Amino acid sequence: LGGDLASNGNDILMADNDVIKIGTGSDLQIDHDSSVGQNIIQASAITRFRTNSLFSFQNSDGSEAILKGTPDAAVELFHNGTKMFETTTDGATLQKGLTVRGIEGGEAQIRLEADEADNASDRFRLVATDSAGFFIQSYDGSQYDNLFGGYLNGASELYHNNSKKFETTSTGS
Numbered sequence: 735l736g737g738d739l740a741s742n743g744n745d746i747l748m749a750d751n752d753v754i755k756i757g758t759g760s761d762l763q764i765d766h767d768s769s770v771g772q773n774i775i776q777a778s779a780i781t782r783f784r785t786n787s788l789f790s791f792q793n794s795d796g797s798e799a800i801l802k803g804t805p806d807a808a809v810e811l812f813h814n815g816t817k818m819f820e821t822t823t824d825g826a827t828l829q830k831g832l833t834v835r836g837i838e839g840g841e842a843q844i845r846l847e848a849d850e851a852d853n854a855s856d857r858f859r860l861v862a863t864d865s866a867g868f869f870i871q872s873y874d875g876s877q878y879d880n881l882f883g884g885y886l887n888g889a890s891e892l893y894h895n896n897s898k899k900f901e902t903t904s905t906g907s
Contacts, residue, residue: 839864 739746748754750768763776775781783789791801798815802808811819818829836842841863848856857873866886871878879896883889892900900907 834862836862836864 748766750766753763753765756762756764759778761778762781764774765776766773786805789803790799792799799810799812799817801812802810809821810817816829820827832844834842834844841861843862844860846858846860851857854873854875857878859871859873859878861869861871861878863869866888868884869880870882871880873879874896880891880893880898882893883891883898890902891898
């Protein structure tokens with residue numbers, strides 16, 4: 735071409751399975767694969783989207799947001815048009831609930847780390863085990879120690895320095 739490509743007010747049409755290649759080594763490619771009904775953006779380097787205003791991914795008719803981002807403000811994720819997660823100045827807000835699943839036979843954990851977790855005393859976790867136990871634990875610098883334990887249809891336990899000090903039973907404590 736030797737210059738800019740201008741559409742002169744008309745669409746630029748390409749056939750199915752044609753590819754737009756950008757860069758000396760085709761570093762960025764944009765195509766439509768009609769055999770699987772997919773639009774593909776493929777990049778061999780870091781890809782950045784830049785905007786000075788809101789950007790949004792929406793469903794096909796534009797009636798529902800999927801993801802929104804606002805510079806210097808929130809990033810929002812939606813499920814079926816309802817905002818479920820957003821970043822805030824205080825961190826993040828999650829609507830309804832959070833499910834954390836462990837792998838088959840494994841445990842699930844939620845970790846809480848204060849003050850950049852740069853000290854052992856800044857680390858805690860909630861653990862659900864595959865044997866129906868739930869624990870609140872703190873990190874002592876080499877391992878996680880139990881603070882509280884509870885079992886489905888069973889005992890509740892309180893610990894001091896990872897040593898059980900109190901336990902409930904079917905007849906009391």
